[in-house]
Amino acid sequence: xxxxxxxxxxxxxxxxxxxxxxxxxxxLSPKGIEEAKKAGERLKHTNIVFDIAFSSMLKRAIKTGFxxxxxxxxxxxxxxxxWRFNERHYGALTGKNKDEVKAQLGQEQFLIYRRSYDTPxxxxxxxxxxxxxxxxxxxxxxxxxSTESLKDNQKRAIEAFNQRxxxxxxxxxxxxxxxxxxxxxxxxKEFENIxxxxxSQFEIATGIPRVYEFxxxxxxxxxxxxx
Numbered sequence: 516x517x518x519x520x521x522x523x524x525x526x527x528x529x530x531x532x533x534x535x536x537x538x539x540x541x542x543l544s545p546k547g548i549e550e551a552k553k554a555g556e557r558l559k560h561t562n563i564v565f566d567i568a569f570s571s572m573l574k575r576a577i578k579t580g581f582x583x584x585x586x587x588x589x590x591x592x593x594x595x596x597x598w599r600f601n602e603r604h605y606g607a608l609t610g611k612n613k614d615e616v617k618a619q620l621g622q623e624q625f626l627i628y629r630r631s632y633d634t635p636x637x638x639x640x641x642x643x644x645x646x647x648x649x650x651x652x653x654x655x656x657x658x659x660x661s662t663e664s665l666k667d668n669q670k671r672a673i674e675a676f677n678q679r680x681x682x683x684x685x686x687x688x689x690x691x692x693x694x695x696x697x698x699x700x701x702x703x704k705e706f707e708n709i710x711x712x713x714x715s716q717f718e719i720a721t722g723i724p725r726v727y728e729f730x731x732x733x734x735x736x737x738x739x740x741x742x
Contacts, residue, residue: 518563524551557742572601609645
């Protein structure tokens, strides 16, 4: 029985500053490092042995994976990166304080941009230093988004899952993915058939592993958090 474990990275320095982060490559805060290590401790009690790990291309997810594998004494396994597991791109909201945006837009529009399934924020100007086309690590991507809805984020994450992770699960391998709140929400929506309306209320806590158990036909047999 193969297991897929999804872990949202620990709190980043911009989480603490209440900023829209998206694709900006900010680091973990000291609290985030603690949360990542705690996720590893939680997983240690399950005796899950991972065969491979994936992260996004953002250091807060990569380091979360590192700290988890270090706690498990499993740093020897392959730890691969895929941009399709990156956080949702927040467009022109990137780098802005959430409370200030809410005050400018009003509660209703703020929630539409932040929590709706298929409405993206306004696009980020391609000349903005936060635009991914200006980041050398994305120079070989087929495209670089200027904004994304959760639906857009979900589409690329599920594509990566189908191409790189599903074949491993079919082989009975256990896989760890350390990623981001929206990325994991989108994947959970697909895996658990969460409606477009209900996904707005669905939360993924930082540092709490979410486990999916699969049978040999890649049907999910069990879903649970390790708290």
